[in-house]
Amino acid sequence: xxxxxxxxxxxxxxxxxxxxxxxxxxxxxxxxxxxxxxxxxxxxxxxxxxxxxxxxxxxxxxxxxxxxxxxxxxxxxxxxxxxxxxxxxxxxxxxxxxxxxxxxxxxxxxxxxxxxxxxxxxxxxxxxxxxxxxxxxxxxxxxxxxxxxxxxxxxxxxxxxxxxxxxxxxxxxxxxxxxxxxxxxxxxxxxxxxxxxxxxxxx
Amino acid sequence: xxxxxxxxxxxxxxxxxxxxxxxxxxxxxxxxxxxxxxxxxxxxxxxxxxxxxxxxxxxxxxxxxxxxxxxxxxxxxxxxxxxxxxxxxxxxxxxxxxxxxxxxxxxxxxxxxxxxxxxxxxxxxxxxxxxxxxxxxxxxxxxxxxxxxxxxxxxxxxxxxxxxxxxxxxxxxxxxxxxxxxxxxxxxxxxxxxxxxxxxxxxxxxxxxxxxxxxxxxxxxxxxxxxxxxxxxxxxxxxxxxxxxxxxxxxxxxxxxxxxxxxxxxxxxxxxxxxxxxxxxxxxxxxxxxxxxxxxxxxxxxxxxxxxxxxxxxxxxxxxxxxxxxxxxxxxxxxxxxxxxxxxxxxxxxxxxxxxxxxxxxxxxxxxxxxxxxxxxxxxxxxx
Numbered sequence: 001x002x003x004x005x006x007x008x009x010x011x012x013x014x015x016x017x018x019x020x021x022x023x024x025x026x027x028x029x030x031x032x033x034x035x036x037x038x039x040x041x042x043x044x045x046x047x048x049x050x051x052x053x054x055x056x057x058x059x060x061x062x063x064x065x066x067x068x069x070x071x072x073x074x075x076x077x078x079x080x081x082x083x084x085x086x087x088x089x090x091x092x093x094x095x096x097x098x099x100x101x102x103x104x105x106x107x108x109x110x111x112x113x114x115x116x117x118x119x120x121x122x123x124x125x126x127x128x129x130x131x132x133x134x135x136x137x138x139x140x141x142x143x144x145x146x147x148x149x150x151x152x153x154x155x156x157x158x159x160x161x162x163x164x165x166x167x168x169x170x171x172x173x174x175x176x177x178x179x180x181x182x183x184x185x186x187x188x189x190x191x192x193x194x195x196x197x198x199x200x201x202x203x
Numbered sequence: 204x205x206x207x208x209x210x211x212x213x214x215x216x217x218x219x220x221x222x223x224x225x226x227x228x229x230x231x232x233x234x235x236x237x238x239x240x241x242x243x244x245x246x247x248x249x250x251x252x253x254x255x256x257x258x259x260x261x262x263x264x265x266x267x268x269x270x271x272x273x274x275x276x277x278x279x280x281x282x283x284x285x286x287x288x289x290x291x292x293x294x295x296x297x298x299x300x301x302x303x304x305x306x307x308x309x310x311x312x313x314x315x316x317x318x319x320x321x322x323x324x325x326x327x328x329x330x331x332x333x334x335x336x337x338x339x340x341x342x343x344x345x346x347x348x349x350x351x352x353x354x355x356x357x358x359x360x361x362x363x364x365x366x367x368x369x370x371x372x373x374x375x376x377x378x379x380x381x382x383x384x385x386x387x388x389x390x391x392x393x394x395x396x397x398x399x400x401x402x403x404x405x406x407x408x409x410x411x412x413x414x415x416x417x418x419x420x421x422x423x424x425x426x427x428x429x430x431x432x433x434x435x436x437x438x439x440x441x442x443x444x445x446x447x448x449x450x451x452x453x454x455x456x457x458x459x460x461x462x463x464x465x466x467x468x469x470x471x472x473x474x475x476x477x478x479x480x481x482x483x484x485x486x487x488x489x490x491x492x493x494x495x496x497x498x499x500x501x502x503x504x505x506x507x508x509x510x511x512x513x514x515x516x517x518x519x520x521x522x523x524x525x526x527x528x529x530x531x532x533x534x535x536x537x538x539x540x541x542x543x544x545x546x547x548x549x550x551x552x553x554x555x556x557x558x559x560x561x562x563x564x565x566x567x568x569x570x571x572x573x574x575x576x577x578x579x580x581x582x583x584x585x586x587x
Binding site: 065066067070072073074075111112113114118119122123125126129130131133138139140141144170172173174175176178 | 348
């Protein structure tokens with residue numbers, strides 16, 4: 001992997017939406033910062049990239065956070081609600097958001113699937129008194145890595161250009177998907193801040 | 204007197220709230236009271252040592268060398284299961300961070316609407332439909348979350364645990380989603396080991412008595428008497444426990460639900476988690492996926508500690524770092540709030556672990572507590 005030699009692909013600006021009064025300053029600032037700092041995507045550099053995405057804060061201030069709750073209609077398996085929060089109405093298209101959550105739900109369903117492979121893993125592990133877990137990565141852990149990579153990718157391509165940031169649910173105890181909404185400092189920051197009070201009544 | 208902030212890196216387990224003890228730099232997680240766990244270890248290791256010392260040499264020669272070998276394997280399996288149950292994270296749910304707690308408070312506030320003055324606000328319950336049954340999710344005032352279904356708060360460890368079964372003092376830890384199968388295999392293998400040792404003790408005594416007489420045998424192998432005593436009393440309790448948990452697994456219930464009678468009785472809902480098939484239930488509990496821990500115990504985080512210019516910086520200054528429970532969330536007074544903190548609840552938040560984050564324009568909702576909560580206070584009255 002010739003990671004160092006390859007220049008990062010330029011991030012495309014968000015599609016113009018008529019109802020979107022978002023200041024153009026924020027996305028281009030985010031793009032220019034991330035273009036300058038983000039190395040090409042490799043497994044080893046993921047932590048660095050995420051750290052650089054967090055540096056959005058230097059150019060933008062955190063305005064609000066939205067929490068996507070768990071959907072327990074099918075039991076205790078990990079699944080998140082697809083309900084589109086109203087705070088994101090002006091920020092991102094509903095379909096993009098739903099795609100992200102649906103893909104995450106599919107990943108979790110794959111991790112928690114009870115079938116042939118999980119039986120095999122369980123029986124093998126039991127036969128070795130579960131000592132094999134010190135050497136082997138469980139299926140769930142493998143899927144969690146895939147999820148982390150997916151969220152990283154989504155943040156870079158879709159959410160960061162719109163001033164949003166998704167936090168991996170595992171960092172919140174698998175209870176919520178936390179989406180942070182950033183507003184560019186120095187511009188109309190207060191207008192979106194005040195909407196957070198009335199906007200949180202969505203159920 | 205000038206204070207300089209020194210930032211150092213600490214492991215996240217050092218800052219976790221709750222009453223757990225951690226060993227091996229966060230790799231091992233147990234409850235605070237470990238006395239009974241040491242007793243369990245002592246009984247198992249002690250009895251097995253006596254068995255290997257007194258019975259095995261005789262039985263290996265006179266019956267079969269496979270007997271001590273199988274006993275050793277069984278003993279190792281029991282120890283592995285015990286240590287796995289005791290040392291692993293049972294499925295602790297981390298407490299809500301301030302923003303999440305505020306968000307939930309606002310949702311509750313919006314749902315309750317206007318409560319007339321003087322009346323208690325309704326209890327904090329969220330109804331969800333699981334497999335066409337209505338299940339109530341309760342709000343945890345300590346962790347500031349709505350508990351997921353089957354989760355419960357362990358007062359001994361002061362944590363919410365997912366799929367909480369019970370807190371077992373014998374293993375020195377809670378039994379929850381992540382370590383239930385290890386706990387079950389521990390009780391099962393311990394039953395087998397106890398039966399095995401008991402049986403071969405009797406065989407050994409009988410075989411020797413035929414040659415030497417009963418009393419002489421007891422004089423030659425005094426350990427046998429001890430072993431038989433321990434095994435006899437252990438047998439009833441451990442085999443009974445294994446049977447009970449086998450029953451629970453076949454119905455996909457937890458001890459907590461069984462004790463509370465959540466799914467029994469005519470007016471109650473049927474268990475929505477059961478597959479109505481014993482084999483499927485057993486497979487889900489015992490052969491399901493190995494859930495990861497959501498507590499990142501060994502992760503690193505920054506800790507800001509003030510260092511006075513005229514004193515050397517303290518190495519462990521945990522008291523100066525705000526604990527998770529005392530952060531900028533609108534502090535809800537509950538039975539754990541110290542009295543001096545209550546007047547300052549209405550004051551604006553002072554210290555925050557992330558000083559740049561501020562929910563802009565967030566209104567602090569009227570404070571609720573278990574005492575003002577209608578249902579909780581009725582439940583409390585009933586228990587007294």
